[in-house]
Amino acid sequence: TLSRLVLGIETSCDETGAAVLDETGEILGESLHSQKHVHLRSGGIIPTIAQQLHRDNIERVVQEALERSKVDPRELSAVATTVKPGLALSLGVGLDFSKRFVRQYSTPFIPIHHMEAHALTVRMLQHVPFPFLVLLVSGGHSLLTVARGVDDFLLLGHSLDEAPGDTLDKIARRLSLITHPRCSTLSGGQAIELLAKDGDRKKFHFTTPMGQTNDCCFSFAGLRSQVTNTIQNQEREEGVEKGTLLSCVSDIAGAAQHTVASHLAKRTLRAILFCKEKGLLPPSSPSLVMSGGVASNLYIRKALMAVAETTGLQLICPPASFCTDNGVMIAWNGVERLREQRGILPPNVDVSYEPKAP
Numbered sequence: 001t002l003s004r005l006v007l008g009i010e011t012s013c014d015e016t017g018a019a020v021l022d023e024t025g026e027i028l029g030e031s032l033h034s035q036k037h038v039h040l041r042s043g044g045i046i047p048t049i050a051q052q053l054h055r056d057n058i059e060r061v062v063q064e065a066l067e068r069s070k071v072d073p074r075e076l077s078a079v080a081t082t083v084k085p086g087l088a089l090s091l092g093v094g095l096d097f098s099k100r101f102v103r104q105y106s107t108p109f110i111p112i113h114h115m116e117a118h119a120l121t122v123r124m125l126q127h128v129p130f131p132f133l134v135l136l137v138s139g140g141h142s143l144l145t146v147a148r149g150v151d152d153f154l155l156l157g158h159s160l161d162e163a164p165g166d167t168l169d170k171i172a173r174r175l176s177l178i179t180h181p182r183c184s185t186l187s188g189g190q191a192i193e194l195l196a197k198d199g200d201r202k203k204f205h206f207t208t209p210m211g212q213t214n215d216c217c218f219s220f221a222g223l224r225s226q227v228t229n230t231i232q233n234q235e236r237e238e239g240v241e242k243g244t245l246l247s248c249v250s251d252i253a254g255a256a257q258h259t260v261a262s263h264l265a266k267r268t269l270r271a272i273l274f275c276k277e278k279g280l281l282p283p284s285s286p287s288l289v290m291s292g293g294v295a296s297n298l299y300i301r302k303a304l305m306a307v308a309e310t311t312g313l314q315l316i317c318p319p320a321s322f323c324t325d326n327g328v329m330i331a332w333n334g335v336e337r338l339r340e341q342r343g344i345l346p347p348n349v350d351v352s353y354e355p356k357a358p
């Protein structure tokens with residue numbers, strides 16, 4: 001094949017992912033091992049367990065991606081691996097594996113920033129020229145950024161406490177949704193979206209966070225305590241034990257989902273107006289890309305759609321499988337960097353990871 005080939009490796013959180021892409025973004029082979037089912041049961045990610053699961057799976061996942069692509073490691077033009085941000089212990093597994101791999105096969109190495117990879121994935125699927133606005137919302141991320149180039153991002157806002165998916169997961173856990181017959185296999189966010197459909201979101205009112213703050217940052221911890229207080233009060237009123245609320249569960253889910261949607265929509269609107277004022281987006285057909293696990297929520301999508309429509313932006317939401325962590329998005333970032341000759345390191349370079357958030 002004439003096209004250059006990139007192997008991408010992702011281990012920043014709870015997915016061990018690998019994929020081989022050609023330069024056009026065609027996925028030649030991929031493999032993904034998710035630890036989510038393990039962490040769902042334990043009520044959150046325990047870093048040492050995540051690390052062990054990455055160690056148990058990395059070799060096989062990379063082998064699978066390579067075998068499915070029928071590419072020999074010596075044919076690779078580069079190995080791209082997430083080096084930050086994420087859980088230090090998890091990142092370390094992918095990085096150590098990659099360092100050994102590139103030394104063994106003398107392959108150039110491309111360190112990847114996990115958030116940049118999320119932001120660029122959409123360009124693998126359709127033509128989205130720089131610059132464009134990105135809203136990343138998942139269990140671990142929450143940020144607004146202008147993607148101006150492969151390695152040029154202007155961060156407009158981030159979460160001051162927790163990410164929206166994390167908040168929804170914690171609320172779902174407080175409501176014991178995992179024991180709910182319709183929700184036992186769903187993530188917290190999915191469970192809340194499902195139940196909210198049967199609820200009356202107006203029965204409860206939660207204050208949209210940061211109403212008085214003039215920036216594009218997010219905060220969800222205050223919303224979580226508002227919701228927790230409401231759950232507590234309802235439990236008291238019903239005279240039931242903690243975590244066994246029967247009535248109003250879907251109403252609370254609906255109100256919480258609505259407040260998350262409203263907060264995301266308001267901050268994104270601020271970001272768009274700021275971009276327009278500063279001329280940061282192209283005057284004709286600017287795009288708003290929404291990605292991350294929470295972006296698959298249809299109620300939240302509708303709220304963002306309304307913001308995009310009133311401001312003349314096109315809302316683009318990549319399919320869920322490309323919104324969540326995987327090796328493909330890392331390989332694609334490698335392809336984009338290879339094309340532009342940005343941040344490509346020799347096989348023997350010693351890269352260390354930076355476990356800090358951006």
Ligand code: KG4
Binds near residue numbers: 193323
């Ligand atoms: O991107 P992702 O798979 O993993 C990372 O967090 O990196 O996102 C998972 C998060 C979880 O917090 C989950 O509750 C949330 O995304 N999520 C949703 C929905 N599906 C997943 N939140 C709201 N509505 C959904 N439909």
Ligand code: ZN
Binds near residue numbers: 114
């Ligand atoms: Zn991610």
